[in-house]
Amino acid sequence: MPNTKYLEALDNLHITLKSSYTDFINKDIDFENFEISNYLLERMRQYYQTQYDNKVFLEKSYIINGADFFTEQLLFFMKIYLAKKHPELKAFSEKQIIPKRGMIRPDISIWKDEEVVAIIECKTQLGWNRKRWEIDFNERENKLKKSFKNAKAFLVVLTAENWGGFEDNELLGKKYFCLLKDKWVTKYENEHDIYIPIEKLFNQIF
Numbered sequence: 001m002p003n004t005k006y007l008e009a010l011d012n013l014h015i016t017l018k019s020s021y022t023d024f025i026n027k028d029i030d031f032e033n034f035e036i037s038n039y040l041l042e043r044m045r046q047y048y049q050t051q052y053d054n055k056v057f058l059e060k061s062y063i064i065n066g067a068d069f070f071t072e073q074l075l076f077f078m079k080i081y082l083a084k085k086h087p088e089l090k091a092f093s094e095k096q097i098i099p100k101r102g103m104i105r106p107d108i109s110i111w112k113d114e115e116v117v118a119i120i121e122c123k124t125q126l127g128w129n130r131k132r133w134e135i136d137f138n139e140r141e142n143k144l145k146k147s148f149k150n151a152k153a154f155l156v157v158l159t160a161e162n163w164g165g166f167e168d169n170e171l172l173g174k175k176y177f178c179l180l181k182d183k184w185v186t187k188y189e190n191e192h193d194i195y196i197p198i199e200k201l202f203n204q205i206f
Contacts, residue, residue, distance in 0.1 A: 021080065025083060031199055034191040034197045036199055038194070074122055082110070089111065090111050095111075103147070107121050116148040119144055120153075152175075152205065155176050156178075157176070160178050161180065161181075177196045
């Protein structure tokens with residue numbers, strides 16, 4: 001059947017994801033170097049390269065947006081980090097912080113029982129919103145603080161390649177994180193390309 005191989009490939013994505021999670025849980029990981037950042041960027045590089053290949057083959061004008069995949073992969077590695085370092089905490093994606101109309105659904109939220117410990121907003125880049133990104137982020141943080149005053153809020157951006165970046169913002173590496181500074185993720189080669197490693201985010205949460 002001409003469709004069988006493609007269906008099997010799609011089914012294997014979930015199987016492989018679960019298998020990869022188990023492999024990471026059983027692996028010794030040094031969260032003080034760039035190991036997780038490298039794994040995350042390698043996955044994003046492969047995702048986008050596949051999308052660009054599909055775009056050429058199908059003669060599309062645009063690729064499938066990678067923002068959700070970026071959030072999913074960061075969530076994947078966050079779950080691994082918490083399982084190893086803070087098993088009392090759980091990470092979720094797009095979970096409403098309070099079951100009430102108008103409340104935020106962070107890209108990633110970290111919980112201890114019924115309390116929000118931190119939220120993480122994920123963006124592949126900020127070129128589309130270079131004027132208002134910090135205003136929008138602060139508005140979401142204010143909504144968070146009204147319900148969970150001790151919770152922290154973070155913003156993670158994949159690359160600053162097509163915008164001015166965070167420049168000299170004093171919160172860079174503390175509240176704001178940018179994995180790549182001046183290149184698109186398909187050009188990522190190794191850890192020497194990393195601007196702000198995601199491991200710094202892990203350390204800031206606690």
